[in-house]
Structure formats: structure tokens, C-alpha cells
Amino acid sequence: MKQALKRLATLGLQRDFNAALKYQFRSRLSQLYRSGNISTVYDIGAHHGKWSLGIKKLMPKASFQLFEANPVCETFLEKTGLPYHRIALSKAKGKRVFHSNNSTGDSFYPENTELSGAFGWQEKEVETADLDSFALQNHLPSPDWIKLDVQGAELDVLAGGKFLFSKTKFLLTEIPLLPYNLGAPSFSDYLDAFGAAGFLPVSVVEVHQLSAKAGNSPALSQMDLFFERQ
Template sequence: MMLFTQKLQAAGKLADAHFTVMQVGSRKIYEGDFFPRWQVLAPHFTVYGFEADPTACAEANQAAAGLPWPEQHFPYAIAGAVGPATLYLTHYRDCSSLYRPNLAIAHRFGMDSWLAVEQELPVTTTTLDAVYRQHQLRAPDVLRVDVQGAELAVLQGATAILPHVLAIEVEVEFLPLYEGQPLFPDLDRFLRS
């Protein structure tokens, strides 16, 4: 994609374009995790991030402060409905989820120490549609969802914005790494419906 967008940028085809990226699960995992491949569009895009862990959300906003595009992270646990839930904060924070880790499956892959729950944080979930309306955000062109098992719930709570989305990048599992999580066929069926 970068080569294609670089060619468009060089030809002046993106000068009047503006893209909006929504990232659900916007914890900054490592230096420059997702955004370098989008930098070619700067400053012609806006990033809205949503992160259930308030500490990680604050860190993401701090990291976004010096970027050449507008980027804002909101401290919301995005799901399929509004209500109380538990955020399971794991040893390796990138594996934290609204679903309890399935340590039997994690053990098969040597990941049980990563997914060991260190804290259960009570949260109130909301939907992407509700936050979109409440904050009067730009409709997303790209939706990225990486929420460790709760991806289907996020999509189910985004039915008003999905018709505006040009591309979706969503993490899926083929084995239940989290207890009760929907798997690839469930997400595939929902997106095809």
C-alpha cells in the first residue's frame, strides 16, 4: 500500500483528500506500531483511538502530541452494548481483554505467563456508534480493531458507521485464546451479512 499511496501523493492526487482512521484498542504497543505505513498521507488524515486501559490511553495521547496529523485517544471500553464489564489486565498488557484469558489454550503456545491476569479492572462499556455520535467524530474510512477477543462485539456496536468504512483490519482467532470469544467464522459471518 505504501508504494501506491506514495505514487498518489507524488502525483498530487491526495492533496484534497482526507482520511479518518479509527483504532479500537489503541494501546501503543511498540515504537511506531501502526502509523508509519499511514505517514505518507500526513497531514491528510485524522486518527481516533479508543483504549479501555486509562493509563495506556493517556500514554497514547502523550505519544500523539508531536505528530503531524490530528490524533486523539478516548478512554472507552468499546463493545457491543453499554454496560458494566471487567477489563482483565494481563502480565503482557497487549493481551489485556474484556474476556478472561483461556490459560489452557495459552499454555499450548507457551503464552500462559503473558496472559496471566494481574488485575481485574471494572469498566463501563459503550459502543463505537455512541461515541461517534457523542463526540461528533468524522466518519471513519478505515476501522482497525485489535481488542483481544471482543472484535465481534465492537463491530456489532458500530452498525451506523460501518456503511462509511472503506477498509476494516480486524484481529481474529481460530482457537479461543479467551474464554467465550467469537472466532474467525463468527466475524466473517457478521461482516458478510
């Protein structure tokens, strides 16, 4: 009972902490939008598009481009009314094995089930494209802000989008604190790669804890960081 109460208290504090972080972040976004710094947003790893719809309320005149690898999300993306592209972005055009259980954890890099507690994964081969070539071929506008949440494949997308990332002012991405996706880069790898690309982390937007369903302690597993171009 004591452990259960302790976990509930920890979760409550975590929710309050994340709520405060998100409030500060949304205030910063509103300021950037009003000052004309953000007019085009790329949502890479859009899933059902809920994130973009939420940000669209803050930035009603901004244009959005949504990218999602999983075909089962297409029905939901259609309902957003926002432009979307059902494509798996990676380092280059080709094919890769994609691990899916139709959740937000779908990725090229399988989840560490000991940490996530998620099962029912299936492997399927998907076609990939690099961001630079795909955007050029589809005449997409260059982004001011890229939200990047592809479960361990973020640096693959970066490698295939060097030109567009060089034009991007802001970046929001999820970075692991633990080996949550097998074979994925580490926390320091992310910071080194984004730093080399000219981005500096300026704020923590959200922190994530391990799921209690997997019998884990409430350790921090990932965090969402907001970067600005140096």
C-alpha cells in the first residue's frame, strides 16, 4: 500500500511538473509566432495528428506538413484536414524493417520491452525516403520549426534532411535517457548531432517516466527538448 501511495504521489508531482513546463513552452511558442518567427511547421512522426491540431490553435495562420510512416494512421490524418504524407523518413530512399503494434511506439528501432512493457510487435518492410529529396520532389515549403518524434530514428531523419534542417530555426524532439529503443542513439549522441547541426537546447518541454505496467520504478525514460538555432 505504501508503495502504491508513493507511486501515486510521484505521478501527481510529475503531472504538475509537466503542466508547468508545457505552460511555459506554449507561452514561448505564442511569442515566436506573433513575432513572425514561425510560419511553417513540419510534424515528423505525426501519428494521428493530435499534436499538430493542438499547435494549430496557437498558430492559426501557420502552415503544417505532417509525416507518418504507419498506414493505419492515415484515416485519422485525413480527418485533421492538414496536409500529410504517408512516408517513412530515414537516411535515404530504400526499404527498412519497421516494428509496429499500431501505437505511438512504432519505429525502425524495436522497443526494449523490459522498459516499455509493450508487446504484440510485428515486423514489416516499408519504403523510406530522405527528407530533403522528398520535400524537393513534392514542392514543400522549408520549415521554420520541426517537431521530430520517431522513437529512436531522429538522427536518421536528420542525416537525410541536412539541407532543410540547416534552414530550420527551431526543433522539438524526444531524447532518450534510458535505452528505450534497441540500437537507437544515446542521449549524448543526440546532443552531439543536433549541436553539430547548429542547434542549442534551450528548454525542457516534457519528461516521461517508465510505465508502471511493466513493473518498473518511476525512473525517467525520455524528455522532450526544444532547440533553437545558434
